Amino acid sequence: MARQQGPAARRRGGVLWPLRSCLAAGRSRRAASPSPVLPHTPTATPRQFNLDSEAMSTCKMATVEATSVPDRLSSLPPEIKGNILSRLNIVEAVRTCTLSSTWRDAWTDMPKISLRDGKFTRTKFVTLVDMVLSLHKGTIEQFDISGSESYHDEFARWMLMLSSRSPRSIIIELKSRPRYRIPSCIFSISHLKSLHLENCTISLPRVFQGFKSLTDLSLKFFSSTNMDIQNLISFCPVLTNLILNYFEGINRLNIQAPELEYLNVVGDFEDIDLDAPNLKAAILFHYHKSKAYQSIPIAHDKESHVKKSLGSLSEIKTLGISSSFMKYLSKACILTKLPIMFTRLEDIYLTICFWDQRQVLTVCSLFQNAPNLKKLLMWSYPGSTCDQDQASIQELTLQMQMNHLITVSVNDFRGVDHEVHFVAKLLSWAPALEEVRIEWKGEMDRSMVITKLLALPRVSPRAKIIVT
Secondary structure: OOOOOOHHHHHHHHHHHHHHHHOOHHHHHHHHOOOOOOOOOOOHHHHHHHHHHHHHHHHHHHHHHHHHHHHHHHOOOHHHHHHHHHOOOHHHHHHHHHOOHHHOOHHHHOOEEEEEOOOOOHHHHHHHHHHHHHHOOOOOOEEEEEEOOOOHHHHHHHHHHHHOOOOOEEEEEEOOOOOEEOOHHHHHOOOOOEEEEEEEEOOOOOOOOOOOOOOEEEEEEEEOOHHHHHHHHHOOOOOOEEEEEEEEOOOEEEEEOOOOOEEEEEEOOOEEEEEOOOOOEEEEEEOOOOOOOOOOOOHHHHHHHHHHHHHHHOOOOEEEEOHHHHHHHHOOOOOOOOOOOOOOOOEEEEEEOOOOHHHHHHHHHHHHOOOOOOEEEEEEOOHHHOOOOOOOOOOOOOOOOOOOOOEEEEEEEOOOHHHHHHHHHHHHHOOOOOEEEEEEOOOOOHHHHHHHHHOOOOOOOOOEEEEO
C-alpha cells in the first residue's frame, strides 16, 4: 500500500511536479528510481529546502509573467503598437489580431501598406489585397504594391478602393503585360504627395484639377502622349523630383516645373524644352530605336535651340548627359561658346564619342561655361557606333582654364589617340588637378599606352594618372 503524504509533502510535490523538467537531469533520475534511505542529518534538510524554495519562487514568477503577457500587450499605447506594426509586413501585421481584443483591429490603422505577391499564389494574393483595402480604416501614408502575375481584371477595383482612402503616397510596380491603364480615380486624389508608376499607360481624364501637393513623380516603362505628360507635370505646382524613364508615344518633352530640383530623363525623344529655374541636378539620357533628330535646327536658330534645351540648367550642381543627348546638343553648328553659364555646376557625368569632334567641341564649350567644375566622370563610347562628323571642325585648339577641377575618371578607355589627346588637354587645362583615373577596356598594347599617358605634360604638380 502506498504511503500517504502529509500536507506539506503534497504541497511541495504539487509545486515541484511541473518543474521536474527544469531541474538537473541527475536529480530527476534520483527522484524517479528507488534509492537507499540516508540517515537524517542537519545539513540535508536546509539544502533541500533551499532548492525547493528557489524552484517555488521561479515557478511563481513564471506563472505571473505568463498571465501578464496578454495584459501587457493589451495595455500598450497606440504609438507603441504602431511602431511594432511598422516593422512587420502586412501578413504578419494581420496575424497580430489574434494576440488580444485590443489588437484585433490594430493593423487596420497601419499608415504604410506594402503588398508583394512573391510568396503567394495568384488567388491568395488577390484575396489578401481585397481584404486589406476593404478593412483598412485609417489614413494610408504609403501604399506599395508589386507583383509579376497578371492582375488586370482586379486592378481597376483595387485602384477605386485605394482612391477612397486618400493615400499620400502610391507605388505601383506590376510587371505583367499589357501595361496597366491608370484609372481616372487616381488622378482625383487631391492630397497625393508621391506617385511612382511602372508598366502603365497614362491618359489624363477630361477634367483634371492637378496634384496640388505632389512633390515626387516617377514614371518608368510607360506610354502616354506629349500633351498628357506636359499637362500632368505643369499641373503639379510644387513638384521637386521628376523621373521619366523608358517611355513610348512621347517625342517632344515640354517640362514646365517652377519648383523642380531633380530631373532624370531616359527615353527616345526628339526635342526637350525645359523651364525649371530651381533645378539642382539633371540626368539626360537619350536613346533612339529608330531614326531620330528629325528636327535639325538651322544655323541661325542654333542659339535658341541650345537655350531651349539647357536654359533652365543654369543653377544646377550636378549634370549627367548621354552620348546621344550630346549629339542632340551638337547637331547643326554648335556654338563655340554656349549662351548659358553654369556657375554652380560642380559634377559632370557624361558619355562621349571621342572620335566625334563635334561632341568633343560641345563638351569643351560646356567646360568653358562651368568655371567651378570639380569632378568629371566620362564614359568613352566606341567609334563604330558613332555618327562621326569631323569635316566641318578643324583640329581642336581651344584653350581654357579649369581652375577648380580636382578629379577626372575615364571609363571604357580603349587607348586610341583621340582619347589620349583629350586626356592631354585636361592635364594642360587644370592647375588644381589631383587624379586622373582610367578604367582600361582596350585591346591595344596597354604598356605602350600607359607610357604615352605618363609622359603627358601637366600643369598641376600633384596630378597623378592611375590605370585600372
